[in-house]
Amino acid sequence: MAAAAARSGFRRMFSVSGFTPPPPPAARPAAEPCNNLFVSGLNKRTTSEGLREAFSKFGQVIEARVITDRISGYSRGFGFVKYATVIEAGEGIKGMDGKFLDGWVIFAEYAKQRETQQPAQPSSGYQYSN
DNA sequence: CATGAGCGG
Numbered sequence: 001m002a003a004a005a006a007r008s009g010f011r012r013m014f015s016v017s018g019f020t021p022p023p024p025p026a027a028r029p030a031a032e033p034c035n036n037l038f039v040s041g042l043n044k045r046t047t048s049e050g051l052r053e054a055f056s057k058f059g060q061v062i063e064a065r066v067i068t069d070r071i072s073g074y075s076r077g078f079g080f081v082k083y084a085t086v087i088e089a090g091e092g093i094k095g096m097d098g099k100f101l102d103g104w105v106i107f108a109e110y111a112k113q114r115e116t117q118q119p120a121q122p123s124s125g126y127q128y129s130n
Numbered sequence: 131c132a133t134g135a136g137c138g139g
Contacts, residue, residue, distance in 0.1 A: 041134085044132090078138090107136095112138095
């Protein structure tokens with residue numbers, strides 16, 4: 001995949017190397033297919049709406065959020081996009097992975113299962129918010 | 131204040 005190669009050093013792609021970039025040693029091999037997508041390489045000023053607008057063109061976006069630092073409040077440069085189905089998620093990845101967004105190359109891949117599809121929490125009791 | 135290769139609430 002071009003995304004894997006780009007992940008190795010997409011920055012050199014714009015630089016004058018005059019030589020072929022080295023292959024990735026062991027890039028992350030396609031995560032498990034899920035409707036949850038992990039988008040990285042976002043611009044510091046990209047918003048959740050921008051993500052939804054960009055990914056909604058390939059499928060129905062259920063949830064789109066750009067992750068920002070909780071402490072400083074600055075954008076971390078990555079976000080999450082949840083599609084209605086894993087099928088649309090795959091289309092969204094193939095349609096937005098390695099593409100330009102807000103002037104930056106973004107990468108889309110399946111995100112880890114932090115919520116949903118979980119049987120139950122290992123710890124007893126409930127989580128107290130704040 | 132600026133920031134970057136990273137998986138949130």
